[in-house]
Amino acid sequence: MREIYKKLDGVGRRQFLEYAAKSALGVSVLPVFNNMLEAAPAKSKGAKGAPVAGKAKRLIYLYMAGAMTHLDTFDLKPGHKNQGDTKGIKTNVPGAQISEFLPTLAEEFDKMAVINSMYTETGAHGPGEYLMRTSYKEIASTRHPSMGPWIQRFRGRQNKNLPDTVLISAPARHPSSGFLDPSYSPLPIGDPNRGLENTDTPAYLSENTFEKRIDLINKFDKKFQTKFKNQNVLAYTDFYSQATSLLSSDELKAFDLNEEKAEDRDKYGRNSFGQGCMLARRLVENNVRCVEVTFGGWDMHRDIYDDGILPSRAGVMDKAVGSLLKDLSERGLLDETLVVLTTEFGRTPVINQNAGRDHHPGVFSAALMGGGIKGGQFYGKSDKGGQSVDADGVLPADFNATIASALNLPLDKEIFSPDGRPFKVAHDGEAVTKLL
Numbered sequence: 001m002r003e004i005y006k007k008l009d010g011v012g013r014r015q016f017l018e019y020a021a022k023s024a025l026g027v028s029v030l031p032v033f034n035n036m037l038e039a040a041p042a043k044s045k046g047a048k049g050a051p052v053a054g055k056a057k058r059l060i061y062l063y064m065a066g067a068m069t070h071l072d073t074f075d076l077k078p079g080h081k082n083q084g085d086t087k088g089i090k091t092n093v094p095g096a097q098i099s100e101f102l103p104t105l106a107e108e109f110d111k112m113a114v115i116n117s118m119y120t121e122t123g124a125h126g127p128g129e130y131l132m133r134t135s136y137k138e139i140a141s142t143r144h145p146s147m148g149p150w151i152q153r154f155r156g157r158q159n160k161n162l163p164d165t166v167l168i169s170a171p172a173r174h175p176s177s178g179f180l181d182p183s184y185s186p187l188p189i190g191d192p193n194r195g196l197e198n199t200d201t202p203a204y205l206s207e208n209t210f211e212k213r214i215d216l217i218n219k220f221d222k223k224f225q226t227k228f229k230n231q232n233v234l235a236y237t238d239f240y241s242q243a244t245s246l247l248s249s250d251e252l253k254a255f256d257l258n259e260e261k262a263e264d265r266d267k268y269g270r271n272s273f274g275q276g277c278m279l280a281r282r283l284v285e286n287n288v289r290c291v292e293v294t295f296g297g298w299d300m301h302r303d304i305y306d307d308g309i310l311p312s313r314a315g316v317m318d319k320a321v322g323s324l325l326k327d328l329s330e331r332g333l334l335d336e337t338l339v340v341l342t343t344e345f346g347r348t349p350v351i352n353q354n355a356g357r358d359h360h361p362g363v364f365s366a367a368l369m370g371g372g373i374k375g376g377q378f379y380g381k382s383d384k385g386g387q388s389v390d391a392d393g394v395l396p397a398d399f400n401a402t403i404a405s406a407l408n409l410p411l412d413k414e415i416f417s418p419d420g421r422p423f424k425v426a427h428d429g430e431a432v433t434k435l436l
Contacts, residue, residue: 052436054406056338056371058284059147060291062321065129065171066298069347069357070365071386072310073099075116082349082385085305093376101314104322110376111325113435114367117380117389120345120396123359126173128344134175135397135427142417145178147403148290150425152184154409158289161251163187165290166283168276179417192275195255254286267323274320281327284337298343302354325369338371338406349386362388366399371406373435397429405431
């Protein structure tokens with residue numbers, strides 16, 4: 001309560017005391033507190049550089065599930081015994097090298113800001129993924145939102161028919177909208193090649209009959225809504241209404257990759273991640289605010305340099321992400337679309353007895369592209385052997401604060417969970433403003 005009070009000016013404080021008095025009489029004031037805090041000016045955290053107003057309007061979040069190896073992608077250690085078999089190649093930025101398995105991204109490196117000083121506090125996949133996506137540790141009592149729902153919470157609804165956030169190939173344990181209202185929940189897509197499934201009207205069902213059935217459902221729903229007035233019911237009704245509107249809208253085509261030329265689909269790669277990246281481009285092109293694409297298979301404990309493991313996985317990522325950057329740039333979308341490439345932690349610099357790399361939270365790599373990011377650079381660095389952070393360490397919360405700043409979201413605004421606890425979009429993270 002004291003922290004809320006401190007954030008308000010004189011008039012706000014008088015209102016606060018008035019609402020507090022009402023609360024003593026059993027009147028719920030939580031929504032009021034949220035509104036008062038959002039109206040109050042945000043205080044600068046004095047992040048890692050001067051505050052910067054971000055220019056990104058959309059987010060494509062590419063998650064490499066399983067822990068992508070940093071020494072074999074973006075943080076090379078030429079001549080060191082920890083480097084393994086991976087060799088470096090030149091990029092289109094003089095003096096900058098990345099992995100030989102990433103030739104397409106090497107041509108697009110001028111668009112990339114690679115952070116080689118990421119580190120985290122857990123080496124377990126589930127907790128690591130949760131922390132990276134939310135900035136918070138996973139706890140039993142509260143589920144925290146991922147970035148897409150936060151964007152919608154602060155910016156409001158973008159589309160009448162299309163969802164604001166879409167998850168492609170996301171894991172079942174994804175934090176989704178967390179404690180936020182269910183209306184902020186992302187739309188999941190399992191297979192990008194199949195798009196949004198079950199959207200074709202059966203041949204036996206005429207348009208007139210379909211509309212009559214929807215009207216009948218709405219009549220039943222209206223009685224139910226009147227009797228049970230709660231957020232979950234209202235959110236379901238809103239989602240159902242949005243779904244039926246989408247079915248009769250031309251915007252449904254945004255989910256259909258068959259609208260694309262075969263040769264263009266080939267450029268991204270005929271695999272789930274490649275097609276997922278292409279679908280992400282189609283969706284942001286249609287003003288979907290946030291699309292997340294998950295690409296698994298990075299948990300390489302053995303035989304990491306076998307053709308079917310690291311070279312194959314990195315090749316899929318390279319082709320898809322490189323094509324996405326080229327496509328967004330050519331269509332004039334990259335300046336206002338932030339593309340994120342990240343993972344939960346790194347992999348051990350020392351190769352194990354099974355010719356693989358194990359879990360390593362001490363340091364890893366991530367990248368930011370487009371959306372006003374200053375590309376063509378490495379930020380931070382690991383030590384000589386890729387074992388730990390040597391300079392400019394970045395935690396998951398700092399990384400998410402940088403994403404939020406690029407999207408011009410308020411870092412200091414507190415939003416309350418249903419049980420009355422305050423949370424921020426990037427917890428206590430500080431944005432790396434040198435990249436913005």
